[in-house]
Amino acid sequence: MWAPWRRVDRMGVGNEEAWAVETSRDGRKWRGLGRAWKSPGEPVLMHVSVRYVRYRQLIPTEDAEWCEPLESDGALPMTLVRMEDHAREDLWPDDAHIGLPMLLPGGETGRLKRFEHESDGSSWRYTLEFRGARER
Secondary structure (H helix, E strand, O other): OOOHHHHOOOOOOOOOEEEEEEEEOOOOOOEEEEEEEEOOOOOEEEOOOOOEEEEEEEEOOOOOOOOOOEEOOOOOOOEEEEHHHOEEEEOOOOHHHOOOEEEOOOOOEEEEEEEEEOOOOOOEEEEEEOOOOOOO
16 A cells, blocks of 8 residues: 655654644643654654544744644544644554554654554554654
8 A cells, every 4th residue: 555654754863843732522622642753744643532633833843823623523543643734534553554653642652563453443452662862
């Protein structure tokens, strides 16, 4: 399966973007989910099953305004957000999503290494990779 985000450069020192992400059940009261770290043009998987998601860019340039909320029925626990396209899709990740960043509740972002789920959606398992670096 062709995935357009496969063309973007993987995160490295100097090309990271950080996006503040908030969620809401009703579109009025917002709660911080965390910071999504990604490469330019790269979508982000999120482990959220709420009706509304909104975001704004923090790094490399800060945007003071939140985007218009993206709505969903929240039927699946995973969603794919393409910030630059202002699009959201609830889905079960598959092989085409391996390597993408995933934002977890609490704010950690890791790279998806593996994902599987039961056909009835009753349970799922995934593996993420977390990396860190120090500036010298």
